[in-house]
Amino acid sequence: MFIFKAAVVGAGAMGGSIAQVISYSGLPVIVKDVDQHQLDLAMQKARSIYEDRVKKGKMNASQVEDRMALITPQLDYAGFDDVDIVIEAVPEKMVIKQAVFRELDGICHPGAILASNTSALSISEMAAATKRPNKVIGMHFFNPAHVMKLVEVIPGQQTDAETIEDVGSFARDLRKIAVVVKECPGFLVNRLLAPYLNEAAYALQEGAATTSQIDGAATQAGMPMGPFMLSDMLGLDICYHAGATMYQAYGERMRPAELMQRMYDAGRLGQKAGRGFYTYGDDAPPTLDDLIVQVQRETDKLTKDFNVDRILLPMMNEAALALDEGIAGIADINTAMMAGAGMPVGPLAMADELGLDEVLQRLEAYEQQFGPRFTPAPLLRQKVAAGELGKKTGRGFMEYA
């Protein structure tokens, strides 16, 4: 099915930016919200993204007006009977999402695709609120949607092959890289980023190194952004809730660092709050150091040294677990982490480069020291046992000529 007209429900941080992306591809898009102020902000945001392009000489003023005219902000569902796809971007609460899906199912034509931009909730559960579960799918954009290249495409239990294909080609029409991901908590990118962010918080609370030392080590190892800079940008409330969901789903290896709870309770939510792991303006108590001291008093755990391995290895290990579970293939895992998290090479390629025997050995040593957060993936053991050690042997997760 070709998509001629689209709609977005929820004009917040993501919805407004997704509508701009759709209009940029030349398609008309309705944006619906329950709050006029949010619609106004979304239109301002879209205009400012276009104006930046004008400043860079990539568009002219009349092209901006043409594109802006493609976006129709509104408070009702007028015109939704005529759209081919709707992307839902309302708050991350299942009751709100299901209510929206139920409404959409009653209004949109039976062939219309209903997609969700959820970061972690079950697509199948949203699909259950409709009479067209075969047409319901996850379409997970990354923030900021007009910059980030990746879209995770997540079929639910009953999504049909045509819908997966249509959403993949729609994403490519939007100039995005689409990676199909099997449904699981955190999907792919957030699931792999979770142990990176969480382990950094453990290292910090144990006094192994400071925020800037850990962030510096990560960027030196090739990450586009250190874990604390990234957490502050994403919002620690979002990290906290996603961390809790993943802990519930994956168990001990995702047990959140105590410091994350403290940060959340103290309202140190990152950039949007003016303070998180870093401060943006004046600091206010409790400071990060206060919270670290509290955690140290409570847990009585201190470590001396910090090596960047400590935060990168759990991500590589999680990639091996996701691969083994069939969440995505090798190339897609690497691509998703490059396009969605800005890594210069994907985590499986990184492991191959390091040597899978070395990865295994270091994970085992960390497991001894820190427990199940480092328990090696069975697939990693199998590869090492088979002599598939990565680049140096010509075969690891990938093959090398």
Ligand SMILES: NC(=O)c1ccc[n+]([C@@H]2O[C@H](COP(=O)([O-])OP(=O)(O)OC[C@H]3O[C@@H](n4cnc5c(N)ncnc54)[C@H](O)[C@@H]3O)[C@@H](O)[C@H]2O)c1
């Ligand atoms: N913020 C991110 O970094 C990010 C990244 C990827 C995915 N997501 C996901 O995108 C979704 C939206 O997140 P956000 O950060 O844009 O949220 P947000 O709070 O900024 O925006 C949500 C918008 O939905 C509107 N809304 C609430 N109920 C509604 C309803 N019944 N009908 C229509 N509009 C309604 C609100 O008025 C608000 O404008 C969530 O599922 C989130 O997990 C967020």
